[in-house]
Amino acid sequence: MEMEVWLEWYGRILDDFGFSRKADEESASYLESFLREHGCPGPESLTVPSLDFIVFGAGPSLRKHVKRFKEVRGNVTIVAADGATTALLEEGLIPHIIVTDLDGRMEDIIEANRRGASLVVHAHGNNLEALRKYLPRLQNLIGTTQSVPYGCIYNFGGFTDGDRAVFLAEALGAETVVLAGMDFGEVVTRYSRPDMGSETGRADPVKRLKLEYAERLIEWIERNGRIQIEKW
Ligand SMILES: Nc1ncnc2c1ncn2[C@@H]1O[C@H](COP(=O)(O)OP(=O)(O)OP(=O)(O)O)[C@@H](O)[C@H]1O
Ligand SMILES: Nc1nc2c(c(=O)[nH]1)N=C(CO)CN2
Ligand SMILES: [Mg+2]
Structure with a gap:
């Protein structure tokens, strides 16, 4: 997605959620400085064994789709x-790449990272504390921002982790992308909410709006992108 197009989406997101651009950029700056001190890794450092991709989200169909895969x-x-990382580990699979803003089940993300998964860590206004806490425990990562990219942080477009x-x-450079566990809608799972206590629950209004944006952004890339998307 071209940066001008993304920045229009981002402006609407800031308005709709009441997020602070300044807080997003402070967090991005922290991540950028960290990565600068650690070799400024770029997307070429990510493990990409095939141009056929599968993306696992944390929706209610996740377990079923991991088994199907x-x-x-x-x-x-x-x-x-x-959070979808947890369901993959439960079935003995290590993802090649984890896209995270560090609020999934972090012990599982750290374990998958230790066992070879590369991380794409996102900085935003609500995760500066998580960045401070977890970055020293992670390896093999690149960084993203939802604001204007610079230096050692990237913006490939998109809002939620999925x-x-x-x-x-x-x-x-993917050619095909299967969407698995990407239900959107109004139901969240323990993979998305590690502290929930039950298998599934109702999404709160903020989460519902996040999932609406996620769905609309994926519709956008289906119409305007190059990749072929298959929905499970
Ligand atoms: N029903 C669903 N519930 C949760 N996640 C879903 C659902 N359907 C699709 N997803 C995708 O799975 C991704 C991973 O879920 P997770 O809740 O861990 O992510 P997140 O982007 O950090 O959300 P949040 O900011 O609410 O914590 C989401 O970003 C979303 O794109
Ligand atoms: N400022 C801010 N940005 C985000 C947030 C969030 O909670 N706050 N959540 C996201 C993942 O869904 C993506 N971006
Ligand atoms: Mg997250």
């Missing part, structure tokens, strides 16, 4: 959106 497999680049994973796939 295990039956077909093949040579595919596996991308987990944040739709950003699809924009990342396009930027990495």
